[in-house]
Amino acid sequence: MTVETISLVDKHAQFSEAWSPKRIARVDNYEVKLAKAVGSFDWHKHDDEDELFLVTQGILHIEIEGQDTIVLGPGEICVIPKGVRHHPIAMTDEVHLMLFEREGVVNTGDNTSSDLTQTIEDL
Secondary structure (H helix, E strand, O other): OOOOOOOHHHHHOOOOOEOOOEEEEEEOOEEEEEEEEOOEOOOEOOOOOOEEEEEEEOOEEEEEOOEEEEEEOOOOEEEEOOOOOEEEEEOOOOEEEEEEEEOOOOOOOOOOOOOOOOOOEEO
16 A cells, blocks of 8 residues: 555645535545635534544635534634534635545435535545
C-alpha cells in the first residue's frame, strides 16, 4: 500500500460543479469529500449521521433551525449533529469545502428528491 499526500487545492481544481461532493479519501468507515458551494443548498437534515464542514476558501453561512446562523471562514470547522436541520449558503462567489461524513451519507439527507442530490464520485 502506498501512502501519499493529498492536496486539497489540487483536488478542488479538478472539478467545477457546485454542490456535487467528490470523495478524496476514506478513513475507516468515513469519507473525506470535497465540494464547491455556489448560492444556497436545500434545507435538510441527516437522521443518523453527524456532518463536519471545513471551509478552505470563501465564507459559508449555515442556517440552523432554531439557532443563530453559523459563519465559517477559511480554516474553520463546524459539526452539524445528526437530526439538526441546516441550510448552507455560499456568501462569496465560490466556497471550497471539505466534508467528513460516515460512508453512504447522501448530501441532501432527508431531502432525497432534491435536484441537488448527488451520488459520490472519486477523484
